[in-house]
Amino acid sequence: MSKPSQTESQATPANGAAGTVKRKRTFAIGELAEMFEVTPRTIRFYEQEGLLSPERQGQRRIYHDKDRVRLKLTLRGKRLGFTLAEIREVVELYDAMPGGNTRQLHRMLEILAEKRADMEQRLEDIRLMQHELDDVETRCRAVLERLEP
Numbered sequence: 610m611s612k613p614s615q616t617e618s619q620a621t622p623a624n625g626a627a628g629t630v631k632r633k634r635t636f637a638i639g640e641l642a643e644m645f646e647v648t649p650r651t652i653r654f655y656e657q658e659g660l661l662s663p664e665r666q667g668q669r670r671i672y673h674d675k676d677r678v679r680l681k682l683t684l685r686g687k688r689l690g691f692t693l694a695e696i697r698e699v700v701e702l703y704d705a706m707p708g709g710n711t712r713q714l715h716r717m718l719e720i721l722a723e724k725r726a727d728m729e730q731r732l733e734d735i736r737l738m739q740h741e742l743d744d745v746e747t748r749c750r751a752v753l754e755r756l757e758p
Contacts, residue, residue, distance in 0.1 A: 636672040638663075644677075645684055655683055658693050660700065690724050 638649045655661050656670075660683050663670040672680075679700055686696040699720070702713040 634674055635664075636677060638670050638672065641672055641677060641680060645680060647684070652680065655680065658697070660693070660697055689721075690728075691720060695720050 636644075638652055641647075641652055642649045652661065656663065661672070661676045661679055663672045663676055665671070682700060683693075683696050686699070691699075699713055699717055702716055
């Protein structure tokens, strides 16, 4: 017996033939959690934040391929340092309209440029801190050489 969350085929008696109709793949929360190596709590959090919108059957959440893709994009965005608001904005641009893909890509490039500039500033700050540490260390060693016999 197959799980309801797996892709299924079904006979179509209406036309009298033994044709099949493909149902789109759905996922239970545990399947998505395992697939992306996150906890169900993480998935529920992203749902609460409006990034995922599963179908409900009573207490059971049923995630569709669109939710799987959105979760994948959300996790990738988090790895790149995007805020949830930035992730939501990019995903909603794509969902909002035909041609959303172009607007989404332009916005994604803007956000990536902002992230890159921020990262470069942080790297420069780290380099400056390293030079300051080197300077303090050099002074400490010089004082120690004078103090120690």
